[in-house]
Amino acid sequence: MKNLILSFFLLINSIVIAQSSIKGKVTTGQNPLPSANVILKKTNKTTVTDSEGNYRFTNVPQGNYDIIASYTGFTADKKAISVTDSLDITVDFDLKENNSLDEVVVTGTLKPVSRLESAVPVEVYKPSFFKKNPTANVFEALQNVNGVRPQLNCNVCNTGDIHINGLEGPYTLVLIDGMPIVSGLSTVYGLSGIPNSLLDRIEIVKGPASSLYGSEAVGGLINIITKKPYSAPLFSADSFTTDWGEFNLDLGFKANLGKTTSVLTGVNYFNYSNPIDNNNDNFTDVTLQDRVSVFQKWNFERKSNKLLSVAGRYFYEDRWGGELQWNKSFRGGDEVYGESIYTKRWELLGAYELPFTEKMLFNFSYTDHDQNSVYGNTPYIAKQRIGFGQLTWDKKINNHDLLFGSALRYQYYNDNTTATVEEDITWIPSLFVQDEIAFNENHKILLGARYDYNNNHGNIFTPRFAYKWKVNNNNIIRFNTGTGFRIVNLFTEEHAALTGSRDVIVLETLKPERSYNANLNYLKKIYTNKGAFIGIETTAWYTYFTNSILPDYDTNPNQIIYKNLDGYAVTTGISTNIDMIFGNGLKFIVGATFMEVSKKEDEIKTQQILTEKFSGTWAISYRVNPLYLDIDYTGNVYGPMRLPLLGDLDPRAEYSPTWSIQNIQFTFNKFKNIEIYAGIKNLLNWTPNKGNPFIIARAHDPFDENVKVSDGNTNDTNNYGQKGNFVPNGQVVDTADNPYALTFDPSYVYGPNQGIRSFLGLRYTLR
Template sequence: MMKKLLFLLWLITGLTVCGQAQQQSGEIKGRVVTGAEPVAFATIGLVGTTQGANSDENGYFHLRNIMPGSYRLQISAVGYVKVLKSVTVGEQPVLLNINLTKSDQQLQEVVVTGNMKETYAKLSPIHVEVYTPKLFQKNPTPSIFEALQMVNGVQPQLNCNVCNTGDIHINGMEGPYTMVTLDGMPIVSSLASVYGLSGIPNSMIQRIEVVKGPASTLYGSEAVGGLVNIITKNPAEAPRLAVDVMATSHQEYNADVALKANLKKASTLVGVNTFWFDNRRDVNGDNFTDITLQKRLSLFNKWSLNRPENKVANLAARYLYEDRWGGEMQWSPDFRGGDSIYGESIYTSRLELIGAYQLPTAENITWQFSYNSHDQNSAYGKTMFQARQNIAFSQFLWNKQMARHDVLVGVPFRFTFYDDNTPGTQTRTGSNQAQRIYLPGIFVQDEIKSSDKFTSLFGLRYDYNFTHGGIFSPRVSFKLAPDQQNIFRLNIGNGYRVVNLFTEDHAALTGSREVVIADNLKPERSWNASLNYQKFIDQNNGYLGLDGSLFYTYFTNRIIGDFLTNPNQIIYQNLQGYAISRGLTLNLDWAFTFPLKINAGATFMEVYSVQDKETGQTEKIPQLHAPKTSGTYAVSYTFRKAGVSVDYTGRLYGPMFLPVLANDFRPDKSPWFSQDNLQVTKKLPHGLELYAGLKNLYNFLPRDPLMRPFDPFDKTIHLNNPNGYSFDTSYNYAPMQGRRGFIGLRWTVK
């Protein structure tokens, strides 16, 4: 299959070169200005071709050897609004004078996550970070879960070295504290974990919005540490066809296809994603697969109706099936659930439905709804875990502007059905009893624009949990913008979360540790404050954006798995004390008039809990898998005449505490390490892009990720084992996947 893909890419490239060799004769020349001033180093290109040029220091440009015909000329420069112009090339030169208008890049970004309604990012009192697929294409990945490693302060964390289950950490907070939504709807439930993020076709994604800090006032439980909102494309505006196929030297194959059709009264977008990895690898020789083997298929379809006055009417559905397993190299499905050959096998089936309908009334009222069904059949060694979760969500939003007030009122209702074969759904008599959780609520938000420089926001939410009673979640935000180049934001809010242990903590199911629930687990509660500062600097040679945030979160109750008190147990109980997450994040976005762009970020944080001991003293316990220092970076340079761009991306990890066993020979902290990637992309005619590169350039691999891999069922635990070690899969901090090459092809038809 790899040979066929390489032959196809070679054939496409060869045909392209032959086509370019034909005789060409036309030319376009002119000048790019803004008012009376020249615009130096602007990019001028013919859409759908590799032909282009740059304006010189006086704004002049010249394109030669163009075949006669009609074209669309695109003119762009850092800090200016892009211009598209139709031109017809003949035997005589085309003479143009292009006038560009300066733009505020941040002002052009539209966001919805911060306050549930569309606004410009720069105007929002809630700081929202926006990431487009262009960033993630600098390091292509087969899933959103892996792609998020490029976002500063957001850490995709693998929680098991055998089945590679993971979650998303924001500012050191574990995955259950991060809410992941699709078009604003709570689709990725706690049971879904990384599975809900797998198979969302990258070609369907318009942008990803990230809010750090509690968002419970608008989004309810789970949005304690932050929110990741995946915005899918509007079918009416999407390209007619988008294709992205990729293969790696480890024999991973990924295909992503999206097709759009415009009908008389509607537009539809169909997406298909498939991922295939069936190559057993054991680089470290522990007789366990380094990376889980996966077969995944995802189907996505979104409809958008054309309605009077552009009122919203969208409906989307997605189906995902995945078969993944990891374990001993000789494992096969015949050993599933047995105790002779160890394997962790997960069959996942998901169905998702999302919709929004704006009522045909004078008032701005929108009905939003979603439904997801997650069926999981898992075997962790001889431990079987079979679970089913259905979540139905409905919400009415009323938005009203009155003078300086922008009021938003929401009436949400969420129903969760959950059933599994663990003690989590058993009664005291031992019989099974599925959980049915009804969660009605109401929230009110008032955004007050006192002046062009000062905006305040006040919000309050009340949810009634039929098990835990009423829960209030207030929020207050202030934005001060003394001028166009400086913005200050202060946010203070409350977060809460209702814990469902077996759906959220993979460690409770895998390995050989006994699970001990020492308390009647109560909802987790926290208070958060963050101060954000943004600086925008227009430079003669480009544009510089700076972003910094101080954050502080105080938990009055938190459920933390205790791996250290007893090496053979995981103890869960209500926090007897308090927990804190605090730190600083810095981001830099630097674009030059010459074809260089730099994105860099760093996070410095401390996450820990303080437990009250029976002696009356307190004990400070650091958060596992939360490095005090981390950073992301992406450096891109384009050779415009050749149509070639080079991207160097990576993430730096500082030491993080790890779950060690008693007398563990392995260090309790990971080392400093980075995972770096290099990619070269060649633009071809007719919307084609060919890309290739290397991942994990320096071939970093963690050491000794598994304890006693030769005895995964602890059958010989009492033989030649003076330290009493037992099989354990939780000591992890990086994927067991070394350096690998990749090659791919993108094709976009607009």
């Protein structure tokens, strides 16, 4: 018995002796990183660093381990260690700012590749970038991306789209996890309510990508990529409010269901119900909104380790703008003007890697968009459904990296407008192939081609060519050229076709637009002796359009005229992004774009409406470690844009001024898992009504009851707003009540009406 007891104590003693402790410090340059995550692989041990960047694991058994340190906005670092005795082991980490140059991207070539190795330039933006200026949706968040501008299309309902390099929103394809579920009618709504807790990164390609993605990828594409469950926190919450009364709540949850299934859930809720009219036109400055979005993503582990994931989202929004006295009892009537939109969306997307030796992937998506809206007394009831399936085969043969693909897209659209006589059903089968040829480490070309058949427009062929020259590790040159095409549905893309007093005139059957593009990209990396990093990326582009379909506001101020351009349109420019990271905690992200977007018809060249000639963005960040404080100063600036006037007597400025939106934020992160942030948006209190007598034309007479029109041949006039008295092609007559000969029109909009406001928020993350 004594021998047994002695053996037991010797065993316990040997176990204790065999266990060690691991300690260390996580820094960036000379500065400690508090609240950094440290994981000891092969164990259940995780911890976070203290205020000085220190961490410690105790009672670590003998063995070989990987230890990983990570922090949002920095590149994670992994080190291998061997524990052989009871001594303390010190493992320090020096994390580098993640400048996104070494990110793995998928958008440019439909396959994972290092951003530095991609033949197609891809810009990557992580959640840490968007946290510098917190917003309630992705649409607003993109305002600080160089060359990308969220464009409001209406002063009343505040719907909008995304401009890339000066091209209108319908030229940009928006994807979620690579699937084109956001399109046409749903673009602005698809970019709203995506829970930030599920956002892994946003990849942006500027320039045509139709050879891989088909129609709409003419000006560029935005790919919103959600997190994988293994990289997501167990729980996250992010909520903020502003002194205007806006409230945003973002929640994320992760759970494991058995050994092979994990599920990620995100919920976003936004509410703004405080009518404000600072420009005194009796219209809401900002649309009132009540929005909820629920997103869920399921990942299944298979014995073959092949991919299987399914995700879905439900989105509902009730938004309205209009006269301050409007309420839902006036919806659709002609007593009080309001624009009210009820939106419901269902989205489903997934990926399944086929159980073959070859790497074959099937992706699918489906979206159902139901919109019930009224613009004054004009109803617009629309349904849009988009189904998409795509099979790709990724095959490498010697120095050829091949991709073969086949896709089928189904589009359904129907509305209550007179322009839509019957429901529109479109089938678009596609075939595409891509060959990336690596001649050596420094030279690579990419060849691609896509064939689409549209049951309304026939055969469409889009080729592509790209060349990448890696001069050395710090200098890369890329050249891309290709074609694009776009098929237009006016009522899903042009808000101006639904609201205001202008009549929509379609002069002909609209043909698909075609584009021919070339761009040259140069990437330069500079590392200084003091540990600083400077990244410079410059792109010059030229795009030529035939069959362009641009809204004509100029020929007749009472009409919007659509037809294929009898001439051509051109967009050309140069854009530069500069990232500067210093060891003292200071970081600069600065961008500038200079461009010209014009059209030429009948030998007359004009600047496209609502397109700036130059723009700039910046994000300046500084970390004050002793105070546990991050300071972010962000902003943008836009040059003059030509604006849609209603006639020669219209007193509003023909061109917008140079204007800027600037913001500052302070983030306090002393407490474990918690960030408290506060700041001010629109520091300059800029709004577009400054320098203008009014923004909305005849806001006091939104139903045009007192507008007089004449046919131009007689002296007879009629009241424009009264039923039965409409004069075809009539000209508005200036009167004592209407000295500028205007009709009600909210389309004179180029920037947000929301002035200076403060915000306060809290983030909590449990890993």
